Amino acid sequence: xxxxxxxxxxxxxxxxxxxxxxxxxxxxxxxxxxxxxxxxxxxxxxxxxxxxxxxxxxxxxxxxxxxxxxxxxxxxxxxxxxxxxxxxxxxxxxxxxxxxxxxxxxxxxxxxxxxxxxxxxxxxxxxxxxxxxxxxxxxxxxxxxxxxxxxxxxxxxxxxxxxxxxxxxxxxxxxxxxxxxxxxxxxxxxxxxxxxxxxxxxxxxxxxxxxxxxxxxxxxxxxxxxxxxxxxxxxxxxxxxxxxxxxxxxxxxxxxxxxxxxxxxxxxxxxxxxxxxx
Amino acid sequence: xxxxxxxxxxxxxxxxxxxxxxxxxxxxxxxxxxxxxxxxxxxxxxxxxxxxxxxxxxxxxxxxxxxxxxxxxxxxxxxxxxxxxxxxxxxxxxxxxxxxxxxxxxxxxxxxxxxxxxxxxxxxxxxxxxxxxxxxxxxxxxxxxxxxxxxxxxxxxxxxxxxxxxxxxxxxxxxxxxxxxxxxxxxxxxxxxxxxxxxxxxxxxxxxxxxxxxxxxxxxxxxxxxxxxxxxxxxxxxxxxxxxxxxxxxxxxxxxxxxxxxxxxxxxxxxxxxxxxxxxxxxxxxxxxxxxxxxxxxxxxxxxxxxxxxxxxxxxxxxxxxxxxxxxxxxxxxxxxxxxxxxxxxxxxxxxxxxxxxxxxxxxxxxxxxx
Numbered sequence: 001x002x003x004x005x006x007x008x009x010x011x012x013x014x015x016x017x018x019x020x021x022x023x024x025x026x027x028x029x030x031x032x033x034x035x036x037x038x039x040x041x042x043x044x045x046x047x048x049x050x051x052x053x054x055x056x057x058x059x060x061x062x063x064x065x066x067x068x069x070x071x072x073x074x075x076x077x078x079x080x081x082x083x084x085x086x087x088x089x090x091x092x093x094x095x096x097x098x099x100x101x102x103x104x105x106x107x108x109x110x111x112x113x114x115x116x117x118x119x120x121x122x123x124x125x126x127x128x129x130x131x132x133x134x135x136x137x138x139x140x141x142x143x144x145x146x147x148x149x150x151x152x153x154x155x156x157x158x159x160x161x162x163x164x165x166x167x168x169x170x171x172x173x174x175x176x177x178x179x180x181x182x183x184x185x186x187x188x189x190x191x192x193x194x195x196x197x198x199x200x201x202x203x204x205x206x207x208x209x210x211x212x213x214x215x216x217x218x219x220x221x222x223x224x225x226x227x228x229x230x231x232x233x234x235x236x237x238x239x240x241x242x243x244x245x246x247x248x249x250x251x252x253x254x255x256x257x258x259x260x261x262x263x264x265x266x267x268x269x270x271x272x273x274x275x276x277x278x
Numbered sequence: 279x280x281x282x283x284x285x286x287x288x289x290x291x292x293x294x295x296x297x298x299x300x301x302x303x304x305x306x307x308x309x310x311x312x313x314x315x316x317x318x319x320x321x322x323x324x325x326x327x328x329x330x331x332x333x334x335x336x337x338x339x340x341x342x343x344x345x346x347x348x349x350x351x352x353x354x355x356x357x358x359x360x361x362x363x364x365x366x367x368x369x370x371x372x373x374x375x376x377x378x379x380x381x382x383x384x385x386x387x388x389x390x391x392x393x394x395x396x397x398x399x400x401x402x403x404x405x406x407x408x409x410x411x412x413x414x415x416x417x418x419x420x421x422x423x424x425x426x427x428x429x430x431x432x433x434x435x436x437x438x439x440x441x442x443x444x445x446x447x448x449x450x451x452x453x454x455x456x457x458x459x460x461x462x463x464x465x466x467x468x469x470x471x472x473x474x475x476x477x478x479x480x481x482x483x484x485x486x487x488x489x490x491x492x493x494x495x496x497x498x499x500x501x502x503x504x505x506x507x508x509x510x511x512x513x514x515x516x517x518x519x520x521x522x523x524x525x526x527x528x529x530x531x532x533x534x535x536x537x538x539x540x541x542x543x544x545x546x547x548x549x550x551x552x553x554x555x556x557x558x559x560x561x562x563x564x565x566x567x568x569x570x571x572x573x574x575x576x577x578x579x580x581x582x583x584x585x586x587x588x589x590x591x592x593x594x595x596x597x598x599x600x601x602x603x604x605x606x607x608x609x610x611x612x613x614x615x616x617x618x619x620x621x622x623x624x625x626x627x628x629x630x631x632x633x634x635x636x637x638x639x640x641x642x643x644x645x646x647x648x649x
Contacts, residue, residue, distance in 0.1 A: 170363035173330050178428075179351035179380035188376075192367045 031254070038062070038248040045243055061248035065236060071249045073225075074232030077143075078210065078253070081228060084147045085209035086202055093156030093201060098186050100157065101164035102172060118154040124214070131218060141223035146216060150209065156201045163197030164190055199267045203260060210257060229253045280306055280341055280431035280464045282327060287336035289322050289488075296322040298488035299336065304432075307462045309455075311479035313469060315511070319488040320468045321436055327466060328357050328434050340432065351380070353432075356425035360437040362417045364409040370420050371396070371405040377428045395427040398457070415446045422454070426461065433465040439474065451478055472512050476500065484508050502616075506623040509550045509616060515590045517550040520563065520583055521620065529615060532563040532583050537612040541627055548618040553578065553592040555614035558600075562609040565589050567600045581606060 037045050039057035065071045099105070100112055130149050131140075139145030167190060175185045191198065213230050220227040227235075233249045236242060261268075282304040289297040297319040304310045312320040325331040327338055329350035337344050345353055356377070364373050374395055378388045396402045399419040409417055418438060425433055438454075439447045455478055458465055469475055475482045476496045483493040484507070492504035503509035509517035520531050524544040528535040531549065558579075565581035568588075577599055579591045591608060593599070600606050617626040 168361060168363060170359040170361050171365065173328075174357065174359060174363040174424075175376075176330070177328060177350045177353075177355060177357050178377035184380075189365055189367075193365075 031258075034247060034254060035251050037244060038251040040244055042242075042244050045247075058244070061244050062252070065245045065249040065252065069236035069242075069245055069249055070232060071229065071236070071252055074227055074229040074249075075252065077226055077232075078229040081143065081146050081212075081216070082206060082209040084143075085150045086205045088147070088151040089153050089156050089205045090198065090202060092152040093160050094186070094191065094198065096152070096157045097160030097164055098182070098190060100161045101167075102185075102190075103182070115154050115157055119158065123149075127214065127218075130215075134219070141219060141221075141226065143226050146219050146226060146228075149215065150212075153205065156205060159201050159204075160194060160197055163194035167193050196267060196270055199264065200270075203264045203268055206260060207257065282432060282464070282466065283337075283339045284323070284327070285337045285339075287323070287326060287338055288334050289319070289326060289331060290334045295488050297326070300485070300488075300490050301336075302483050302490065302493055304464060304466055307464055309458050309463075309465045309467065309478060309480045311467050311469060311475040311482045312485060313472060313475040313482050313511070314485035314491075316470055318485045320470075320485050323485070324434050324436055324466060324468045327432075328355060329353050354430050355432045355434055356428055356430040357434040357436065358421050358425045358438045360440055362409075362421040362441075364417055364420055364424075366409050369406050369408055370401055370412070373409065373420055374401075374423045374427050377424060381428070391427050391429075395423040398426070399423045399453075414442050415450060418442060418450060419453075422457070426457075426463070431464065433463055433467075435465060435467045437469055438467075440469070440471070447474075454478065473514060476512065482512075484511060486511075502625070502628065503550070504625050504629075506548060506550065506618050509618070513552060515553050515578070517552050517616065518556070518587075518589045519548050519550050519618070520587045520589065521585060522547060522549040529610070529612075532565075532585070534562050534564065534607070536562045536608060537610045537615055539612060539615070541617065546620040547626065548620045548623070549610075550616035550618060551610045551614060553590040555611050556589070556591045556608045557610070558591065558593060558597070559607050559609040562607040563589070565606050565608060567602050567604045567606060569602060570599055579606065 038061055039059060040051060040054055041058055044051045134140055134145045171189060172185060175189060216228045216231050220231055230253060233246055236246050236249055284300055284302050286299045286301055287297060288299055300323055312323060314320045322331060326333050333346045338346055340353060371392060375388055375392045378391060396405055399422055401419055401423055404416060439450050442450060451474060479496060481494060482496055482499055484491040486507050492499055492508045499508060500512050506519050522529055522531040524539055524541055527538055529537045529539045529549060565583050567579055567581045569580040571578040576592050577595050581589050583589055619626055
């Protein structure tokens with residue numbers, strides 16, 4: 001009896017791992033191709049059947065992309081706009097979420113509903129008005145214009161409000177009696193306790209900002225000097241003979257995301273399943 | 279020095295009145311218990327003293343200063359919460375130090391105060407642990423240490439022991455009493471546990487439905503409850519209350535005389551008798567036995583009168599005990615019978631003397647009666 005159960009458990013495990021392996025390959029394969037093509041010659045990329053491995057990587061592609069293709073400059077721009085957006089989103093989300101979670105003020109519910117409703121409007125819908133607004137502020141083609149629509153986020157406020165609402169009311173009351181102001185309570189208690197949620201928001205916000213395409217494409221159209229990496233890749237060489245260099249640039253663009261995902265995957269999974277199990 | 283005075287304090291939430299014209303006074307160094315069933319307004323009263331709830335009506339003053347509009351931080355009070363409200367990301371030491379960080383103290387002064395508090399509650403060895411690594415009793419001690427580190431003029435405790443298991447609660451009860459005596463602290467303590475109230479407090483204020491029922495020393499409340507609510511609420515089990523009449527020097531209950539009385543004839547009254555003051559007898563109030571509980575040191579017989587009133591009798595384990603379904607007859611010791619108005623539930627005869635132990639007790643009783 002027992003051995004039958006053991007055998008069945010083992011078979012289950014094998015099947016499970018087989019399925020997971022297949023999924024892993026499906027997901028990892030395109031990434032592999034990016035990193036592979038980044039070190040192939042142009043003629044190797046164009047072959048049929050496609051080249052799936054090489055013993056002679058052309059590391060030079062990276063150097064060409066970096067120096068000749070201007071990736072170093074684009075990368076700097078990307079890092080700059082992403083950092084500003086992530087920082088700003090963290091600050092605005094923490095402050096707004098704190099207010100929604102802990103404070104009482106007039107029209108709190110109404111404001112919250114309005115804030116939540118912004119989650120349902122795709123960015124593309126507001127694109128034209130955003131362009132007009134930014135233009136009329138004379139920010140078109142500037143770094144400020146690049147980041148200004150993303151300084152606050154409904155998602156972030158909502159996420160952190162949920163995190164703050166997990167903090168028992170008594171903790172705040174204890175702090176109030178001890179003479180802590182809202183900002184002091186925020187700094188010493190609320191933020192440290194909401195750290196997992198804040199970390200998750202930081203990662204999501206990084207992913208969102210880093211992978212932006214449409215807005216920077218439009219906004220940097222007249223100003224190459226502030227172009228981000230995602231937009232810059234397109235303008236490297238541009239012909240068939242520089243495909244490998246473009247792919248090398250893409251590999252550079254993907255790299256930070258991979259690092260972040262690997263380091264923060266635990267946080268991300270936890271924040272997405274938060275509340276599912278105690 | 280600290281005295282707290284509540285004068286006709288009320289709290290209304292929309293159209294419900296949580297606290298109704300509550301008046302009481304807490305003396306310096308006094309351990310006053312606010313006792314009542316859940317929802318009786320005791321916690322709301324405590325929170326008003328803390329400043330966590332606004333006062334709808336009346337005045338709260340601490341040391342003669344009206345604090346109705348004084349924010350909690352300026353009231354110089356400390357509160358211990360039922361859930362402890364410890365900060366999980368801070369060590370025991372940091373938790374205890376937390377209230378001091380808002381005071382202008384040097385690091386050395388802070389450390390000194392924290393060490394004293396930790397030692398007082400035998401927490402020194404746990405100072406570097408996080409609350410998550412502590413047992414319930416230890417967490418409770420940290421919460422107490424955090425409250426007393428600041429040496430506030432008033433301690434407020436909101437059911438601090440109700441999250442502990444029975445054995446630990448007993449231990450902590452003694453610890454808190456010892457601590458109170460040592461520090462001569464003024465404490466307002468909220469509980470729904472009458473045993474806690476009886477054993478810990480200098481005085482008990484019993485509340486029900488937002489109103490003060492009676493305030494006084496534990497023994498006074500036990501021996502001379504002001505109304506049937508207090509009679510039933512205090513004691514384990516609570517006092518038995520049955521309908522009765524007085525006729526020709528006898529107390530009649532269930533149609534039978536159960537004791538003599540010196541009071542004049544009366545109908546429509548209720549009498550109260552504690553379980554230990556009832557005796558099994560060949561005649562008297564007939565009751566049907568519902569359950570016999572053997573507690574080891576004594577036996578409790580739970581029974582119903584013919585009118586359906588629940589009556590509990592305590593007797594010695596050596597005596598012959600009835601079984602479920604038996605009819606028993608009960609008599610009472612005449613001097614141990616309490617008389618209540620059947621309609622208002624107020625105590626008749628033998629009231630607490632006007633010059634009773636604490637003058638304001640009477641004053642507040644009058645206030646609540648007239649209210």
